[in-house]
Amino acid sequence: VSDISESDSSRISYLAHAKQQCSVSPGLLPSGWTHPVNADLVFAVNTIENILSIENILYQKLNRYIQLEQKRITEIQTVLHAFDDSFQNQTKNERYPQQDPIGQFLQIKRLFDYRFKIDKLLQESTRQEFSALIDDYKDFFPTKQDRNDTIKSILRLQAMYNISERHFMIGKINGTSELGATLDIHDCIVIVQHTMHLKNYLRALNWAKATLDQLEVQEYDRSVYEKLKKELVQYLSITAYKVGKLQEALKWNKEGMFLDPNNVLLQQRNTLYQNALMNKTNTKKLSANKLTTNQSKSNATMKTTKLPDIVALCGGSNIELPYENNSLSSQKVKCYYHNQSPQFYLAPIATEEISLDPLIVIYYNVITSSEIQKLKDISAAQLHAAGIQRHGFDVDPEIDSNKRLAKHAWLEEADDPVVKRVSVLSGELTNLDMDYSEELQVANYGIGGHYVPHYDSTVLVVK
Numbered sequence: 077v078s079d080i081s082e083s084d085s086s087r088i089s090y091l092a093h094a095k096q097q098c099s100v101s102p103g104l105l106p107s108g109w110t111h112p113v114n115a116d117l118v119f120a121v122n123t124i125e126n127i128l129s130i131e132n133i134l135y136q137k138l139n140r141y142i143q144l145e146q147k148r149i150t151e152i153q154t155v156l157h158a159f160d161d162s163f164q165n166q167t168k169n170e171r172y173p174q175q176d177p178i179g180q181f182l183q184i185k186r187l188f189d190y191r192f193k194i195d196k197l198l199q200e201s202t203r204q205e206f207s208a209l210i211d212d213y214k215d216f217f218p219t220k221q222d223r224n225d226t227i228k229s230i231l232r233l234q235a236m237y238n239i240s241e242r243h244f245m246i247g248k249i250n251g252t253s254e255l256g257a258t259l260d261i262h263d264c265i266v267i268v269q270h271t272m273h274l275k276n277y278l279r280a281l282n283w284a285k286a287t288l289d290q291l292e293v294q295e296y297d298r299s300v301y302e303k304l305k306k307e308l309v310q311y312l313s314i315t316a317y318k319v320g321k322l323q324e325a326l327k328w329n330k331e332g333m334f335l336d337p338n339n340v341l342l343q344q345r346n347t348l349y350q351n352a353l354m355n356k357t358n359t360k361k362l363s364a365n366k367l368t369t370n371q372s373k374s375n376a377t378m379k380t381t382k383l384p385d386i387v388a389l390c391g392g393s394n395i396e397l398p399y400e401n402n403s404l405s406s407q408k409v410k411c412y413y414h415n416q417s418p419q420f421y422l423a424p425i426a427t428e429e430i431s432l433d434p435l436i437v438i439y440y441n442v443i444t445s446s447e448i449q450k451l452k453d454i455s456a457a458q459l460h461a462a463g464i465q466r467h468g469f470d471v472d473p474e475i476d477s478n479k480r481l482a483k484h485a486w487l488e489e490a491d492d493p494v495v496k497r498v499s500v501l502s503g504e505l506t507n508l509d510m511d512y513s514e515e516l517q518v519a520n521y522g523i524g525g526h527y528v529p530h531y532d533s534t535v536l537v538v539k
Contacts, residue, residue: 155193225477227270229524231279241286261291261304268311281315284308306335313345322353408432414439417504425505442501443494450494451487455518458485462519464530480527484519 233239243249247258259267264287271280288308291301313328326349333342409432413424430436462484463473489496495516503510514534521527 221477223266224270225481226524227267228274228477229481229522230267231271231274231276232526233524234279241283242289245286245290261287261294261296264290265304265307265311268308272311272315275318277315277318281312281319281321284311284315288312302335306332309335310342313349317345317349317352322349322356325349326353414505416507419501419504439505442505443498447494447497450492451498451516451518454492454495455485455487458487459483459518459520460485462527465533479530481525482519482521482527484517486514487516487518 230244234241234244237249239249241264245259245264264283268280268283268287271283288305291304291308296304309328309332313325313332316322316328317325326346329342329345329349333339333346336342409429411426411428414427415421415424425442426440428438428440430438460483461475462480462482463475464479466474487495489499498516499510499513502508502513
């Protein structure tokens with residue numbers, strides 16, 4: 077009984093710590109929200125707001141669970157104290173219970189009562205109640221895939237906008253004001269681990285370096301500090317080796333051997349790195365020859381398949397587009413009011429030409445803010461992970477976050493008059509037959525969502 081008490085007391089301390097880590101968010105789960113997070117994308121803004129509501133529910137459930145567990149432990153301790161008093165009294169008695177039938181009866185009854193009470197208390201464990209409380213919301217909790225997708229979004233934002241690891245850690249990106257959220261060492265280690273899993277070793281190396289720098293300036297218990305440093309030094313040696321920085325890999329590995337001299341794996345890596353360093357000269361010569369050959373082939377291909385630099389475009393850089401007459405100064409673009417349809421005679425649409433070849437125009441104030449909000453509202457319940465069609469339209473779309481990371485919904489004209497109006501306006505503005513168009517697509521890319529460059533295709537259905 078004493079062991080049970082100590083074990084459960086430790087568990088309560090852990091739960092109390094977990095309770096402190098739960099942020100209290102106002103409000104409960106919105107009524108009518110039934111779209112599960114499980115196996116879906118969690119970074120879309122509307123989903124994050126719902127997760128905050130779930131976090132508040134979890135806080136309340138943990139709080140209730142701790143109260144029930146504390147009550148149960150108190151009752152077990154009462155039984156233990158009674159057992160102890162009985163045992164002490166029995167040892168003071170000069171006669172042994174087996175020599176007295178009354179004593180035998182009282183001893184057996186006493187032990188039976190203790191056993192019955194303990195069994196009853198253990199069977200009434202509030203763990204089952206807590207599990208039942210959580211089961212109602214288990215489908216709404218993010219999965220490991222959801223967490224990994226958010227890491228991908230961070231890495232993608234880094235690549236697109238050249239954001240340093242340190243800026244992400246302190247929550248201050250490119251000189252902006254504080255974001256209100258920072259990353260601790262454990263958060264960063266998770267990012268390092270998954271970045272290595274993605275085989276993005278250079279990025280993982282940079283994250284590991286920044287994390288180690290942060291570890292050195294923060295205050296940790298000595299044992300915790302040494303454990304974290306051992307782990308980070310291993311990641312540094314592995315990633316440095318993977319990107320070809322052999323001297324650096326050896327340096328980090330030797331530091332790891334100093335911290336953990338009995339680690340056989342580090343000793344094996346040390347031999348591997350030394351051998352790789354000895355063969356580096358020959359490897360470099362061989363790689364240089366291959367690179368020259370491959371570059372000549374690649375340059376010949378790039379002349380015909382050059383595409384815009386997406387990173388530069390997203391970063392706001394001015395780059396040369398691979399189109400004829402791409403300079404805006406060479407095109408006689410203009411702004412005008414579009415009134416080529418009877419629908420626009422009394423209220424023409426302000427139009428701006430961006431390019432004539434290919435033709436790109438912007439129509440201003442086509443739909444109102446309230447209509448935009450209406451489209452967002454009716455699509456919210458239908459949002460789901462956006463897939464890609466790899467194998468034709470006869471099979472379901474494939475979810476691949478490396479290619480596409482977003483949520484979307486398809487709206488039909490029958491869903492709402494606003495959808496019908498957008499369809500009519502699109503036909504009038506483009507002078508195209510909307511019978512051959514897709515349904516209206518509403519997409520949410522959240523923070524760090526993306527869709528790689530691709531060609532669209534569809535199946536023509538003859539009516």
